[in-house]
Amino acid sequence: MTIKCEKCPLRGLPLFLEFGREELDFMQKFKTGEMQAEPGTHLLSQGEKSPQLFTVLSGMGLKYKMLRNGSRQVVGFVMPGDFLGLQAGVMGEMGHSVEAVTEMTLCVFNRTAIWELFSAHPERSFAIAHLAAVEEHFLGDALATVGQRPAYEKIAWAMARFFNRAKATGQAVKNTARLPFRQQDLADGLGLSLVHTNKQLAALRRDGVLSWQNGTLTVHDSKALGQIAGEESEVHRRPLI
Amino acid sequence: MTIKCEKCPLRGLPLFLEFGREELDFMQKFKTGEMQAEPGTHLLSQGEKSPQLFTVLSGMGLKYKMLRNGSRQVVGFVMPGDFLGLQAGVMGEMGHSVEAVTEMTLCVFNRTAIWELFSAHPERSFAIAHLAAVEEHFLGDALATVGQRPAYEKIAWAMARFFNRAKATGQAVKNTARLPFRQQDLADGLGLSLVHTNKQLAALRRDGVLSWQNGTLTVHDSKALGQIAGEESEVHRRPLI
DNA sequence: CGTCCCGTTGAAGTCTGTCAACATCCGTGG
């Protein structure tokens, strides 16, 4: 039995923009099903056009690109509320792959329905453009961080983003949040080696800023973290699809 | 006297997707004017919401973000056909600034009109989403390049993109293209220091791959360049707004 | 002719990557 959009646990969270009654009904029609994914499941594949689009209801995952030389760039950490597959939906080809890291629950939409959405519901089309813009904004911040800042700050930036996002989706408990990724994933996202990532994480721990153990992130000094991370670590309100 | 969309010099270029008669008329209405910008003009500013959106008709520019520590990340090189200001249009805030490098001619649109566009013309809304997806795709490639590859390859990647884009917009003459940026701009785009960028450019010249002097890029060995740059240097067909 | 901007080159220093070894945890299978 699938969740009704009306009862979507994400709707109403401060992170997401309002969702009118009419839009709700429309999205309900748009939704074709629900899907459960085990850790390690490949949801979308770089270079291919997926027949389906997803909205993440729960669980986390990774967006990444593989390069010819065998290295991997993580281009995003997938969290509840994220909309996946837009590139395939409008360009006909994904620029990255998406993989589940934890068990995930996903709303499933039909790629062909996206056309219908654009012709039938301008506000939802606008929401999709909005989401794409948020993504572009994030990637700009990521590029700036990866390109210009030292490892210590890169890691602080990523951790601040995780934590802020977790807070915004009500997943944070006091000063802790679930963070089920490996250090390797973080390293691949920041353009660092695993070893160096580990050492800078140790430095942040030593400095009493944060700790990340057993898949749980704890922020010990949020002021200091914000300082080191810089204002680029803020998350924007966004539409929910 | 402004150029009629009908006679837009960009339309018909292989880079851009078809443009129906009906869409043409609609865009003509959407267009509110034309603008000439001198080198150094600030077109859009990071953190602000611009009242206008642009499509580049001619000339080149830079998209960049300034960081707290004073460093600059170039997040894109603006070329004819690019659509500017989408973030401000839908999110209400630009994530980066845009500055003219050469003299530029721009189509000007009203930000408020974007709403009208979404309600009145689904195909154009779709085109905007498409453009946003292309941008996201590009930023993913850029992130992967900046994050994972050595300086020599980063530069080859950037140069290959420049040249491919120039070819696709008919700006390339044989194996040369106009490239009016400074080495500092390239360095800031790739997360490299100016000095190192200069030395790796010298290496590419020494290896007979390409040369870039007096604002002109010459590709001497396009096969080798493609090899070094990797397949991430391809440009995608895109809509024109 | 002086100044400013940009490109070029050499030398020295450092941040980060690579290599290597070890600890811990966990599931599997003997």
Place this chain on the structure above:
DNA sequence: CCACGGATGTTGACAGACTTCAACGGGACG
């Protein structure tokens, strides 16, 4: 029950790619 391998995290030593510092040349411009 314990041995074993595989995956992940941790730490030290060393190497190297890249940055920083510094100096110089050429062209544009007032």
